[in-house]
Amino acid sequence: MAYHIETAVTTSTKVEGLLPFTQYAFAVQAFNAKGAGPHSQSVMTRTLEDVPTSIPDVEISHDSATSFRVKWSELPEDQRMGVITRYKLCYGVKEKMMTVKIFPSNTYEYLVTGLEPDHEYSILVLAGTSAGFPEVGENCMPVYEHAWKSYRTAKSTKNESSDIVLKVNAVNSSAVQLSWSQINVSGMAGYRVLVQPLINVGPVQEFTLLLETRDVLVNGLVDREFYQIDFDVRSSSNEVMDHVVAWHQAIAPGDTPDPPPPIIREPFSSSDTTIDLFWDIPMTTMSITRYTIRYEHQGSLDPPIEITTKGTSITLRSLQPFTWYVISARSHTNTTSGPFSKPMIVQTMEGVPSPPENVLAENVSPGKIKLQWGPPREQNGIITFYIIYYTPGNPVQGMKWSSIQQNATTTSVVLEDLTSQVYYFKLGACTNAGEGQKTQVFSITVKTHPCDTCAECPLSGQCQPSGKKDENNDDFRQKLGILIGCGVGLICIIVCVTFVIYKHRHLSRLYAQRADAKSLTSQVIVPTAVRFSRHAAAHSPMLERMLTDIDVESQENASRKTLLEGSSDTNVNTGTLSSTANSIEVSPVSIDCFSMYPDDDITDTDDVQCMHEDMHPRSESLA
Numbered sequence: 001m002a003y004h005i006e007t008a009v010t011t012s013t014k015v016e017g018l019l020p021f022t023q024y025a026f027a028v029q030a031f032n033a034k035g036a037g038p039h040s041q042s043v044m045t046r047t048l049e050d051v052p053t054s055i056p057d058v059e060i061s062h063d064s065a066t067s068f069r070v071k072w073s074e075l076p077e078d079q080r081m082g083v084i085t086r087y088k089l090c091y092g093v094k095e096k097m098m099t100v101k102i103f104p105s106n107t108y109e110y111l112v113t114g115l116e117p118d119h120e121y122s123i124l125v126l127a128g129t130s131a132g133f134p135e136v137g138e139n140c141m142p143v144y145e146h147a148w149k150s151y152r153t154a155k156s157t158k159n160e161s162s163d164i165v166l167k168v169n170a171v172n173s174s175a176v177q178l179s180w181s182q183i184n185v186s187g188m189a190g191y192r193v194l195v196q197p198l199i200n201v202g203p204v205q206e207f208t209l210l211l212e213t214r215d216v217l218v219n220g221l222v223d224r225e226f227y228q229i230d231f232d233v234r235s236s237s238n239e240v241m242d243h244v245v246a247w248h249q250a251i252a253p254g255d256t257p258d259p260p261p262p263i264i265r266e267p268f269s270s271s272d273t274t275i276d277l278f279w280d281i282p283m284t285t286m287s288i289t290r291y292t293i294r295y296e297h298q299g300s301l302d303p304p305i306e307i308t309t310k311g312t313s314i315t316l317r318s319l320q321p322f323t324w325y326v327i328s329a330r331s332h333t334n335t336t337s338g339p340f341s342k343p344m345i346v347q348t349m350e351g352v353p354s355p356p357e358n359v360l361a362e363n364v365s366p367g368k369i370k371l372q373w374g375p376p377r378e379q380n381g382i383i384t385f386y387i388i389y390y391t392p393g394n395p396v397q398g399m400k401w402s403s404i405q406q407n408a409t410t411t412s413v414v415l416e417d418l419t420s421q422v423y424y425f426k427l428g429a430c431t432n433a434g435e436g437q438k439t440q441v442f443s444i445t446v447k448t449h450p451c452d453t454c455a456e457c458p459l460s461g462q463c464q465p466s467g468k469k470d471e472n473n474d475d476f477r478q479k480l481g482i483l484i485g486c487g488v489g490l491i492c493i494i495v496c497v498t499f500v501i502y503k504h505r506h507l508s509r510l511y512a513q514r515a516d517a518k519s520l521t522s523q524v525i526v527p528t529a530v531r532f533s534r535h536a537a538a539h540s541p542m543l544e545r546m547l548t549d550i551d552v553e554s555q556e557n558a559s560r561k562t563l564l565e566g567s568s569d570t571n572v573n574t575g576t577l578s579s580t581a582n583s584i585e586v587s588p589v590s591i592d593c594f595s596m597y598p599d600d601d602i603t604d605t606d607d608v609q610c611m612h613e614d615m616h617p618r619s620e621s622l623a
Contacts, residue, residue, distance in 0.1 A: 049082025272351030321351025350381030381431030
């Protein structure tokens with residue numbers, strides 16, 4: 001097992017940069033002055049879960065003009081970042097109302113019903129772990145646009161008024177018996193029954209029945225839970241030819257039922273701070289006396305707000321612009337209250353933003369000012385652009401301001417060619433709802449002379465008459481610096497080349513002079529020394545070999561000297577040599593070999609090398 005190494009001088013450390021929900025093995029090794037000890041026993045642990053890094057693939061199929069089926073796949077293991085515990089389905093007409101349903105981890109499809117024919121719906125499915133859902137809050141907002149799927153329901157072909165009589169009879173708190181009378185619709189091929197929880201999330205039971213069927217028993221209901229029952233008459237092409245809806249609360253016969261929640265029709269925002277709600281009286285025989293509307297800001301930690309009304313409509317006021325709200329409602333009788341309906345999510349319209357913040361103005365150069373600002377604290381929508389207002393001189397009532405627009409992605413602008421000394425500014429931001437409040441008016445003194453922007457100019461007396469000349473001087477200084485640098489580099493190259501040539505010639509002369517001196521020394525001095533040592537060589541084999549080597553070197557040097565000097569003047573008859581390198585003079589060179597060695601020291605086998613006037617060795621045999 002290969003370990004990643006982390007060092008520490010204490011008995012604890014924090015290891016970072018690990019993958020979520022991944023098992024790791026850890027071991028500890030101690031060190032002292034003599035080296036490392038053995039590894040400890042490995043300890044296995046797993047990092048905590050994180051939100052999934054992707055969303056499930058979604059498939060939407062047609063069911064009817066008022067319904068569609070949503071199917072989704074499991075996430076790959078490398079994208080789960082934990083154990084998938086639930087799925088979230090969001091659907092609705094985008095930017096108007098969203099419905100949210102949570103399903104257990106073993107659910108991979110859902111039939112969405114109760115839709116409007118010929119409407120464009122947006123659908124989103126998210127997978128969640130114990131760490132939550134990716135990128136969104138509990139109400140599906142906000143989320144990346146590419147995650148949403150679109151589906152348009154078909155145009156309605158069913159009868160506006162149905163003659164179907166559907167009877168719902170409770171068997172017990174977990175079962176219900178459905179029955180219907182004879183139905184005569186041209187082209188009908190069968191029936192389909194859907195039973196699904198009205199408020200909370202739960203399994204959807206679907207029954208496909210033949211034309212001869214007149215009843216069906218539905219089991220597995222949850223005690224006191226409200227259910228919606230959809231009964232469809234289908235054609236051979238599976239199109240809905242007739243449709244009826246009924247509600248049922250799972251209670252035992254004889255138990256007192258709760259008032260069902262009202263049916264909220266599609267709410268809409270009439271302004272940036274209001275939402276209009278309308279609802280239908282619930283399908284019940286109970287006497288409904290009032291309704292309670294509950295709403296809260298999406299993601300808010302504050303308790304929800306509740307409003308009670310006796311009517312079937314209400315306008316929610318004092319809301320925040322461009323904000324999603326979660327809305328639900330419930331019914332009351334004189335003696336009891338029912339559960340709240342399933343939550344709906346509605347967004348208010350865009351409003352105008354607050355003023356831009358952190359505005360900063362500064363002189364850049366003579367006649368040029370740079371403005372910087374930050375986005376509004378309360379954007380109340382999508383910022384589309386900013387407006388910069390400015391005017392020379394002190395603004396008066398009714399005075400017209402000059403203005404420029406800046407893209408919303410840019411929070412700075414440079415104003416040029418300003419001629420007056422004082423300018424006044426104010427800024428505003430815009431959304432699709434219009435322009436918001438402007439900032440307070442502020443002024444800045446524009447520097448129109450270079451000396452105004454440089455604190456040292458008045459002291460140096462080197463002011464330029466215009467910013468243009470300053471720019472020209474800057475260009476000239478840059479070009480002058482480049483030329484000076486190139487000149488210095490060229491001079492350095494010339495000096496280096498000259499030095500190398502001079503050094504080469506000097507060394508050549510020095511080597512030639514040393515070669516001449518060595519040649520002369522070998523011809524004159526060395527043979528003289530050899531002459532005195534020749535007699536001793538007869539008694540020392542090692543010395544004899546050394547002298548032999550010297551003779552060979554002397555001959556080579558003489559040959560080299562002859563080649564070098566060529567036709568140089570050498571007076572051999574007088575025994576005089578001249579050398580300009582070492583200024584050596586030898587005179588005379590006619591040496592009597594027999595006068596240098598006593599007769600008693602020379603044997604018959606001695607050979608003495610002598611230098612005659614012609615500088616060539618001679619060998620004599622002595623008796």
